[in-house]
Amino acid sequence: MNSLWTETARIPGRNPLPGNRRTEVVVIGAGMAGILTAFYLQRHHIHVVVLEADRIGSGQTGYTSAKITSQHNLIYGKLVKTVGEETARLYGKANQLAVEEYGKLIRRYGIQCHYEEKDAYLYSVQESEKLLKEAECARRLGLPATFERETKLPFPVFGAVRFSGQAQFHPLEFLRDISSGLTVYERTRVLKVQGHEVITNRGVVKADKVVFATHYPFINVPGFYFTKMYQEKSYVMEIGPVPSIDGMYLGVDSKSYSFRNAGDKLLLGYGSHRTGSIPKENPYIAMEQTAKHLYPDVEVLGKWSAQDCMTLDGIPYIGTYSVLKPDWYVATGFGKWGMSTSMAAAKILSMQILGKRTPYDEVFTPRRHHIRASAKTLVSHSLKSVKGLSGGVLKGAVNCPHLGCRLVWNRYDKRWECPCHGSSFEINGKISSNPAQQSIPFID
Ligand SMILES: Cc1cc2nc3c(=O)[nH]c(=O)nc-3n(C[C@H](O)[C@H](O)[C@H](O)COP(=O)(O)OP(=O)(O)OC[C@H]3O[C@@H](n4cnc5c(N)ncnc54)[C@H](O)[C@@H]3O)c2cc1C
CATH class of the missing domain: 3.30.70 (Alpha-Beta Plaits)
Known part of the structure; x- marks a missing residue:
């Protein structure tokens, strides 16, 4: 499958890992989150190696809509209710600073990536009440929000929440330039991580710290991300x-x-x-x-x-992987807003790896428990996983190599999909999306 981005950007290829290595930090995954994290670490004079199973930007980053915005659907009203005003304010601030940081980087390094400042809109063709409330809530949290009655969409709306000064770009042109000074090994799949040893199909890299920026963290224990995403x-x-429709729009109906x-x-x-x-x-x-x-x-x-990846409370997991692995870090669960949140993750993780705290650590820590915000999603996720797992033991089931759930055929996309944790495979069984790390045998 190709996208506008994969069709139009040529990122120079990198060699696979040429044998064993030693470094300060290994970043696993060369999507937006991994490349930005490596970039900020290198800017702080940390020696970083990025290991990528496929090619730079070949994961979900190559298929995004690439809106850079702190407007994440109707999130602010929901967060205020479920996790409180202060956490919602910090969530918004981390993402708004991330939006501004893209602009600064792109101007500073003269990156040619079709970057354009645009306002972001949430619109409804049915009602204005919830948009009015969201605009008012976001403004109270310090975000650049207003309520509008008209937009440049080719149909009338009841109302819209406008966030000014947001942006859009070509994500792979951006990655091409921002990764140019980094040590990235492509076609190097990480198979296991044992303490400080990162074991790949091409050799072993020893590192003081390891960052999992693999979209879905593929090591199940510890961390147990498969139970909470x-x-x-x-x-x-x-x-x-x-x-031109002069803006970026998302419908809430x-x-x-x-x-x-x-x-x-x-x-x-x-x-x-x-x-x-x-x-x-x-x-x-x-x-x-x-x-x-x-x-x-x-x-x-x-x-x-x-x-x-969707988390239980709607906030990404950014921080240490598990209490049992203080030198492992993770950035995942971006909830379809991984442009701004990859930037936020890169800034937070690079500070944490340097031994510094940020005001956002507690907001995004994977160790948080927001019972009120998570309960409903946890129940439905557990039920779906149990159903998928029990289907996996049926005779004739095509099973996912991740945890054995029964795969489902997506006839629109011509792919096998796991209803439990979301791995997907092409028609011939080739892995196309993790957490599974291997293909399934050819399916007739
Ligand atoms: C339809 C859609 C539209 C979206 N539009 C937007 C948008 O407009 N704005 C926005 O902010 N967000 C958007 N998103 C979300 C955004 O695209 C993602 O959150 C983001 O691209 C995720 O980046 P990533 O770096 O975490 O993952 P990826 O880009 O998937 O990178 C992970 C990398 O890790 C590699 N990897 C995995 N396992 C291993 C291993 N074992 N060894 C080595 N490498 C490994 C993979 O090959 C991959 O390259 C959208 C999402 C969807 C579904």
């Missing part, structure tokens, strides 16, 4: 030519769309569902019909899907 899939369609321009094209996003819970409606057909309805002369130029 699931994945959600969404679909993207590239259409054009389309006039059910069955609504995400919009952003990319030059004279438009990226439509649609159809969120738990990976492995296949919807009845074909999302690509729905998107094409909507595209043709809104823009009758438009052509479909591309389509793809992506998935992201």
